[in-house]
Amino acid sequence: AQSVTQLGSHVSVSEGALVLLRCNYSSSVPPYLFWYVQYPNQGLQLLLKYTSAATLVKGINGFEAEFKKSETSFHLTKPSAHMSDAAEYFCAVSESGTSYGKLTFGQGTILTVHP
């Protein structure tokens, strides 16, 4: 069985500061890993995905994540936070050999950005 743990249900940063959202996973087979963002009362939007190509993945809105197999981690970063980044972020995993949409999600991290 696969699982995802997001460390920290709430993260608060100042505008312009580094954003770091942590994600650790467990999977018995090579995983596919995703970060999604959700604004209040909205659906989820894909930020980036890892599918066994480059371990450093760049996504939309200046976000990137690095797949570290030895640490079973896929942390999300952004060098400089913007007010518009305030949202809830979800890390998710699917197993290779299954559909990309059959996902196991972490509990989510709410990002607050202070002026």
Add this chain to the structure above:
Amino acid sequence: DGGITQSPKYLFRKEGQNVTLSCEQNLNHDAMYWYRQDPGQGLRLIYYSQIVNDFQKGDIAEGYSVSREKKESFPLTVTSAQKNPTAFYLCASSIGREVGEAFFGQGTRLTVV
């Protein structure tokens, strides 16, 4: 524009009633999914379908039912057997097995009154 449409956006149900949530996609995707979202618990998979006329239970299928008679449509029925149905429900689709990421609809918020 292609996308996933969920309706209604807000739904109120009396205890003991069945309700059906609509999900339609015009992305020509083979696979469709239903997730339930509760605060602090992330999203959990209810049912999924990888092809028309076929679907499988996810992690929390009890009290729910689905059908997949058309490629574009994957309605979810929340039955009276679901003990705690108040939640935010999200529908998603993907091209198919091992190809393409999941796209999500805007969700339906169901409240039992």
